[in-house]
Amino acid sequence: MTDKGSNRTITMKDDESGKTASFPIMNGTAGVPVMDIRSLYKEMGVFTYDPGYTATGSCKSEVTFIDGDEGILLYRGYPIEQLAEKSDYMEVCYLLMFGELPTKAQYDKFVYDISHHNMVHDQINNFFRGFRRDAHPMAVMCGVVGGLAAFYHDSLDINDPRHRMVAQYRLVAKMPTIAAMAYKYTIGQPFVYPRNHMGYAENFLHMCFSTPCEEYKVDPVISKALDTIFTLHADHEQNASASTVRLAGSTGANPYACISAGIAALWGPSHGGANEQVLNMLEEIGTKDKVASMVQKAKDPDDPFRLFGFGHRVYKNFDPRATVISKAAHDVLNTLGIHDPLLEVAVELERIALEDEYFIKRRLYPNVDFYSGFILKAMGFPVSMFTALFAIGRTVGWVSQWNELIGDPEQKINRPRQLYTGSAARDYVNIGQR
Numbered sequence: 001m002t003d004k005g006s007n008r009t010i011t012m013k014d015d016e017s018g019k020t021a022s023f024p025i026m027n028g029t030a031g032v033p034v035m036d037i038r039s040l041y042k043e044m045g046v047f048t049y050d051p052g053y054t055a056t057g058s059c060k061s062e063v064t065f066i067d068g069d070e071g072i073l074l075y076r077g078y079p080i081e082q083l084a085e086k087s088d089y090m091e092v093c094y095l096l097m098f099g100e101l102p103t104k105a106q107y108d109k110f111v112y113d114i115s116h117h118n119m120v121h122d123q124i125n126n127f128f129r130g131f132r133r134d135a136h137p138m139a140v141m142c143g144v145v146g147g148l149a150a151f152y153h154d155s156l157d158i159n160d161p162r163h164r165m166v167a168q169y170r171l172v173a174k175m176p177t178i179a180a181m182a183y184k185y186t187i188g189q190p191f192v193y194p195r196n197h198m199g200y201a202e203n204f205l206h207m208c209f210s211t212p213c214e215e216y217k218v219d220p221v222i223s224k225a226l227d228t229i230f231t232l233h234a235d236h237e238q239n240a241s242a243s244t245v246r247l248a249g250s251t252g253a254n255p256y257a258c259i260s261a262g263i264a265a266l267w268g269p270s271h272g273g274a275n276e277q278v279l280n281m282l283e284e285i286g287t288k289d290k291v292a293s294m295v296q297k298a299k300d301p302d303d304p305f306r307l308f309g310f311g312h313r314v315y316k317n318f319d320p321r322a323t324v325i326s327k328a329a330h331d332v333l334n335t336l337g338i339h340d341p342l343l344e345v346a347v348e349l350e351r352i353a354l355e356d357e358y359f360i361k362r363r364l365y366p367n368v369d370f371y372s373g374f375i376l377k378a379m380g381f382p383v384s385m386f387t388a389l390f391a392i393g394r395t396v397g398w399v400s401q402w403n404e405l406i407g408d409p410e411q412k413i414n415r416p417r418q419l420y421t422g423s424a425a426r427d428y429v430n431i432g433q434r
Contacts, residue, residue, distance in 0.1 A: 010035050012044060019044055030065055030074075047417040059246065059411065063096060063400050064235045071317040075235060076100070084324040089200055089230040089393070090114065093172055096235055096400040117173035118194040118203070120181075121151040128185050137182040137388040138267040144178050145171075146260030156254045158406050167255040168399040175395045176200065179388045180207035186384070201227040204392065209380065221335040222379055225328040226389075229372055232321040233390055235397025237314075241265040241272070245398045249405045250414040262398045263391050272387040272394075275373035278309040279383050282342045282349075282374070291348045299358055309370025310353060311363065321368040326350075329371045332378050346374045 008025035021043035024036045034057040041047055050056045065074040073080040076095050083092055087101075094102045094110045102110060127147060131140050148170070149156060155167040181191050184207075192207045202223040210216035235242070244265035248258040266272035284305075285294045297305040312319050333343060350366050353359045376386055405411050 008033075014044055014046075017045075028060075031067065047419075049419050053243075053416075058238060058243065058414070059405065060408065061238070061401070061404060062099065063404060064237045064397070066237045066314055068312070068314040069317060071315055071320050073236070073320050080232065080320050081324060084228055084231050084321075087231070089227045089234070092231050092234050093396040096396050097168060097403070113169060114173045114200070115194075115196040115198075115203075117169050118177050118196070120148075120174050120177055124148075124151065124178075125181075125191065128181060131185065133186060133188065135186065137179065137186060137385055138263065138391070140182040140185065141175075141178055141388060141391060142260050142263050142267070144182070145175070145263060146257055148174070148256040149254045152256070158249075158252060158254065164255070164403055164406060168403060171255065171259055171399050172396050175392045176204040177207065179385075179392055180204055182388060183208050183381075183385055199223065199227070201230060205379075219335060221331055225332045225375060226379070228324065228328045229375065229389070230393035232325055232368055232372075233393035235394070235400065238401075239271070240268070241394065242398060242401045245402050246405050247414045249402045250411060255399065255402060258402050259395065259398050262394070266391055266394065267387055272390045274308065274369040275376070275386050275390075276383050278346075278370050278373040279342070279377060279386075281306075281308045282345045285345050285349070287341055288344045288348045291345060291352060295349070295352055295356070307349075307364075309367055309373070310359065310365065312367045315367070317363055318365045319367040322366050322371060325368055325371040325375070326366070329375050332375050336378055340378070343374050343378060346370070 008027075009022045010025065011020060011022045013020045021039070023040065025033050026036050027033045037048060048056070063076065065077075066072065075083060075092060076099055078095065078101075083095075087095075090111050091102060091107060093114070094107065124144065124147070127144060128140070131143070152167070152170060155163045155170065157163040177194050184191050189211060192210050192212075194203050194207060198206060198218075202218045202220075205218045205223060205226060206216060238246075241262040245258045245262040248261040249255075253261075269277060285291060294305065295307070297303045298307045333347075350370070353364065353366055359365070372390075373386060376389060377383070381389065
């Protein structure tokens with residue numbers, strides 16, 4: 001295999017057959033170049049083998065860019081740190097969906113339109129009664145979001161740009177309402193309808209924690225922190241759930257089915273469930289005075305105990321989202337005056353990780369999952385709701401990725417290949433002769 005340098009092609013030769021073929025190198029706006037191997041099978045008679053698609057570019061995308069070595073995350077070119085500090089989640093939603101930051105007039109209209117799509121069809125209330133009261137909120141959300149296609153027939157034509165846009169608005173607007181309803185259903189409280197005058201995160205908190213019995217006022221510090229969490233989770237390039245949405249979308253499936261598939265993928269503990277693992281780890285440690293000894297256990301390769309919430313598969317330096325959310329975490333704890341032993345454990349663990357040479361040398365900095373878990377716990381959410389809140393924030397990324405897929409003329413139904421390792425061809429033997 002040789003790189004032709006300035007021509008930017010890779011030439012491959014099969015020594016057995018003598019076949020030779022060249023494949024062009026493609027460069028994006030930023031990031032690692034890719035080799036275009038679409039003609040590989042035709043030219044060389046082989047496929048590539050890449051478990052987990054860790055070295056495979058499946059699409060062109062303008063939505064999000066990650067540089068894991070440098071700790072960079074960009075939404076449409078804008079650094080996540082700037083957006084988290086200067087913007088809000090609704091503005092980020094507009095950016096991801098339309099490609100540019102809105103003017104004041106565009107922003108106001110977008111917020112108005114989203115807020116006036118946040119109610120769900122009244123018959124969906126009956127849908128919830130089919131679930132057990134102890135059903136996991138993510139199981140409920142998978143079913144209800146997928147079922148939206150049965151209620152909103154006027155936005156199912158994926159070839160109609162207006163249908164696609166209406167579906168995107170509905171999904172972003174209704175996801176907090178559905179998640180709040182799932183939460184209320186599991187605790188046996190009546191559903192609380194959304195209020196159009198409230199902000200996105202504020203409205204969700206009100207739907208979750210208010211009751212008909214008394215007035216409930218949302219703390220602006222808590223609302224801002226949750227808005228920041230939604231912003232940090234809005235999109236993350238071609239992760240497992242976004243890829244699932246794109247794969248389902250490649251079949252021509254309706255947008256509600258595609259986003260439901262994304263929710264199912266996010267539910268996995270290796271993806272959206274990571275912050276839940278952090279809380280389980282904190283509970284295993286128990287109290288602040290045990291942190292140092294448990295850190296030593298984690299350093300021992302022969303000890304099964306592991307620390308969750310440190311390092312990241314993509315970010316090899318630091319997670320830029322963690323820098324932002326760390327401040328939000330401490331703001332929330334100070335505002336609420338929380339004295340939860342588990343939160344004290346988390347703060348002590350964070351302190352050690354940022355000072356201990358073992359963590360620094362291996363670049364095991366606290367990631368976004370480490371902080372988001374105990375922020376949500378401090379807000380009063382049960383662990384079962386953590387991934388549901390992740391789904392709310394990520395919905396805009398999913399719909400943006402889905403819409404980009406539908407408009408990409410190069411995309412076709414996804415059909416990965418395999419390296420078959422089963423039995424060779426063999427003849428059927430009648431049951432009495434086996």
